[in-house]
Amino acid sequence: MRVFKFGGASVKDAAGIKNVYDVLQKVGYEDVLLVVSAMGKTTNALELVIKNYFDKSAELNSSVQEVKKYHNQILMDLFEDDKNEVFAAVNTQFADLEYFLAHNKSPNYNFVYDQIVSYGELISTTILSHFMNFMGIKTQWLDVRNFIKTDANYRDAEVDWELTQKNIAKNVKRKILNITQGFLGSDENNFTTTLGREGSDYTAAIFAYCLNAESVTIWKDVPGVMNADPRYFENASLLNQISYREAIELAFYGATVIHPKTLQPLQKKEIPLFVKSFINPLLKGTSVSKGVDLEPYLPCFIVKRNQLLISLSSIDFSFIMEENISEIFALFHQFKIKVNLIQNSAISFSVCVEDKFDNFKALNAILSKKFKVEFDENVTLYTIRHFNDKAAQTVEENKVVLLKQVSRETMQVITKEV
Numbered sequence: 026m027r028v029f030k031f032g033g034a035s036v037k038d039a040a041g042i043k044n045v046y047d048v049l050q051k052v053g054y055e056d057v058l059l060v061v062s063a064m065g066k067t068t069n070a071l072e073l074v075i076k077n078y079f080d081k082s083a084e085l086n087s088s089v090q091e092v093k094k095y096h097n098q099i100l101m102d103l104f105e106d107d108k109n110e111v112f113a114a115v116n117t118q119f120a121d122l123e124y125f126l127a128h129n130k131s132p133n134y135n136f137v138y139d140q141i142v143s144y145g146e147l148i149s150t151t152i153l154s155h156f157m158n159f160m161g162i163k164t165q166w167l168d169v170r171n172f173i174k175t176d177a178n179y180r181d182a183e184v185d186w187e188l189t190q191k192n193i194a195k196n197v198k199r200k201i202l203n204i205t206q207g208f209l210g211s212d213e214n215n216f217t218t219t220l221g222r223e224g225s226d227y228t229a230a231i232f233a234y235c236l237n238a239e240s241v242t243i244w245k246d247v248p249g250v251m252n253a254d255p256r257y258f259e260n261a262s263l264l265n266q267i268s269y270r271e272a273i274e275l276a277f278y279g280a281t282v283i284h285p286k287t288l289q290p291l292q293k294k295e296i297p298l299f300v301k302s303f304i305n306p307l308l309k310g311t312s313v314s315k316g317v318d319l320e321p322y323l324p325c326f327i328v329k330r331n332q333l334l335i336s337l338s339s340i341d342f343s344f345i346m347e348e349n350i351s352e353i354f355a356l357f358h359q360f361k362i363k364v365n366l367i368q369n370s371a372i373s374f375s376v377c378v379e380d381k382f383d384n385f386k387a388l389n390a391i392l393s394k395k396f397k398v399e400f401d402e403n404v405t406l407y408t409i410r411h412f413n414d415k416a417a418q419t420v421e422e423n424k425v426v427l428l429k430q431v432s433r434e435t436m437q438v439i440t441k442e443v
Contacts, residue, residue, distance in 0.1 A: 037065030039102030063145025146206035249311030
């Protein structure tokens with residue numbers, strides 16, 4: 026079997042749904058399992074529903090109606106007749122959502138989040154499945170929650186691989202187009218769980234692993250994986266091939282290539298992953314598999330903006346030792362501050378961090394009691410894999426370099442605009 030994953034951007038409207046049909050006509054759909062995300066920005070819209078629910082806001086009902094209206098417009102654009110059974114199927118799912126909002130007793134935010142946000146994927150796959158049937162492609166709609174079983178760690182659930190493997194092996198029919206939801210699973214009490222960041226890609230990898238699939242293809246609005254973000258670099262080039270190891274390295278440094286948790290099950294069974302364009306589906310795209318690290322062999326640029334460079338030095342000129350560093354890292358963990366680069370000398374210690382939750386002010390108050398603290402806000406961290414002099418010059422040009430770190434294959438540079 027082949028596993029295809031279509032993200033929210035590919036199914037954001039009726040034209041997107043029709044394009045998925047066209048893609049399948051071009052690349053084939055027998056022995057295919059589709060993993061599909063919520064449509065467009067539906068997850069964001071459902072997060073607003075959750076916020077209004079917890080705030081006991083008068084806007085709760087209208088935020089639900091907005092989600093309904095958006096999907097209803099897509100239905101009207103796809104199906105000529107509102108007597109088509111898809112309308113009743115989608116209405117039933119919205120009725121289930123409204124029933125949950127009216128009767129839920131749990132105050133647990135993460136639990137409520139997973140129950141509500143899951144309707145995005147359930148509705149998108151229902152619409153897609155009905156449209157494929159309408160167009161003459163017979164489908165099997167699978168509720169992923171009957172297949173992927175997890176613990177009850179809502180919003181970042183761990184997969185029970187043994188049970189999941191058993192469910193998938195027993196219940197996925199071949200020789201038909203299977204359509205299921207990304208991002209979701211369920212716990213032992215059959216409550217919905219979600220799989221955390223990049224959950225839909227991970228879902229595709231879970232099914233591929235359990236089905237011993239031939240390949241996984243992630244369909245995007247770009248021709249494949251580029252060596253740099255075209256928004257920041259002119260002449261970004263397509264990478265034809267990346268090894269699993271290289272993709273994990275790039276992801277570690279912040280490239281939005283493929284999340285490592287998606288690659289791990291694929292790597293175990295050496296199942297190749299393709300990143301292809303749903304606009305030009307017959308182009309080769311990028312292959313992530315065992316083999317050469319990079320083809321073509323080019324420097325790869327990763328940019329992280331809005332970083333914070335913190336330098337700590339001991340007030341009494343004593344050495345910064347392991348116990349100091351472990352104490353500092355414990356504080357970073359406590360304040361949810363993500364560390365992206367470390368450099369230390371005898372009496373100083375520098376880190377480039379991401380302060381997503383605006384906790385640095387509180388952290389600084391604690392650090393200042395023990396260390397002299399200096400910091401630069403809004404700096405940019407450039408990481409260059411397989412760097413050369415020209416690549417280094419590209420990122421350093423017309424900027425103030427605050428810190429540079431070089432290893433065998435990777436250069437990291439922290440800069441500030443002049």
